[in-house]
Amino acid sequence: MKIVKHWTDIESTPVDMEGARDAVKRLVLGPADGAPLMALRVFTLSPGGYTPYHQHPFEHMNVVLEGQGVLHQDDRDHPLVPGAMALVLPDEMHQFKNTGDTNFSFVCLVPNSYA
Numbered sequence: 001m002k003i004v005k006h007w008t009d010i011e012s013t014p015v016d017m018e019g020a021r022d023a024v025k026r027l028v029l030g031p032a033d034g035a036p037l038m039a040l041r042v043f044t045l046s047p048g049g050y051t052p053y054h055q056h057p058f059e060h061m062n063v064v065l066e067g068q069g070v071l072h073q074d075d076r077d078h079p080l081v082p083g084a085m086a087l088v089l090p091d092e093m094h095q096f097k098n099t100g101d102t103n104f105s106f107v108c109l110v111p112n113s114y115a
Helices: none
Strands: 021-029 038-050 060-066 069-073 076-080 085-088 095-098 104-111
Touching: 069 085, 095 104
Parallel strands: none
Antiparallel strands: 021 038, 038 095, 038 104, 060 085, 060 104, 069 076, 069 095
């Protein structure tokens, strides 16, 4: 099965987690597309926006698409720009923040159970 989509064509939904601000996500590819294991999501943070400072029992991989931001881990901010990649290991506390004046969007690959 071949599925080709553009992330900007997918409807976004607000990130409905305590501690999130001005953040939306798009489920680009996942179980509904026949993906057996992984889900591909794109998060967009408006200027000043951020995800909650949180953890979960699985890893996730990220690639920055646009804008500028940081990955906050272990009391340290790791700068992120388009093309940057980040790995968050299981149970690591982490948060993504938009530090620029335009949208900050990044891909997040997770297990289907967390889509």
